[in-house]
Amino acid sequence: MSSLSVPEDLKARLKASYDAIAPKYNEWAIADPALRLKYLDRLLALLPLSDQSQKLHILELGCGCGIPVTQKLLSHPNVVVTANDLSSVQISLAKGNLRQDHSEDVSNRLIFEEGDMAVLSFRDGSLDAVIGLYSIIHLPRAEQAELLGKIAGWLKPGGYLLANFGEEELESFVMDSWLDDKGWMFWSGWGRESTIELLRQVGLRVVVEEVGREIGDAAFLWVIAKR
Template identity: 30%
Template structure:
């Protein structure tokens, strides 16, 4: 199989603004609820990192109104769109698995349906790294897989667009997150069609 990260980058580049259309057709209110929950927990002027920011809507637009926000995405096209959509926020093209930040750099980290685009073998180490990036009492909100699966969709959203995912099951994610040091504040199954994902709200206790 082609390099999974190249598949993800090229897929989101090819989709461009169609990814936003897809999001709007699913459940945008779900995102609003998650973002409101996180915002209510963060201190004033918090520093927030988003892994997999796409075009900046709605997450960057919402969080940058209250907080110092940095969005990361592997797709240059999505980052270009994010900079146009949310000019007051900061964005960077990068592979989330190879990012380097100082310890205690952020009060909050958010990753909605993005870590599951990484090869599964890289995900536990990223959770440990995120824990190090967070300040004491910081929060990590993420959406992971619910059932184990790794594969490629050859016609995702747009015919001919390849996309790669790699999931563990919810119990495995729970174990990895606890092993990384997180306290689980809330977790729940997020139903989507005939399957779904897992919502985690986590905290780095002081």
């Protein structure tokens, strides 16, 4: 079912859905991590990871259960991750996955921020990278545009955004039962050309712009952009 309206209780409904379908979503998502890892590797290759004297501060928006992206970020000892998600179930699964997964205690370089990414706030010029995979697409597109402006401000000069967006322009797309009976879901997006234009308008230089599709999923625009 598609619809043009954005429900007033959008965030509460999305939180309830992801709380309910998190295990099912994660099983599906973890089974095919290739595209996420391909673009994450391209981002990591751009960051000064070998300089152990420097801590790199990375924000992950909509981290889900932390696998594979947060997990891979934390495998680099100088990376500090702020992991955000709207769903308390996802945050609690991520805590379990990430704290058990490392022989080293990662708690001093892993901060969880539960809540809506649209209301997060960070100091200007304080982040080396921001990542949002299959997550910014759940914001109404006016909020996406606003968030991109904030991200551009939070990034250090020379910092990067890695994110994916719907390839097609879609003001509002709703499904009543995505993956599960309890999976009411909402997506939105500006489409390829307008997303790239928005990134330019907020002062980010697009260095990677590719369309990729995972098996059984829609096509997404994958972007790496530099401040």
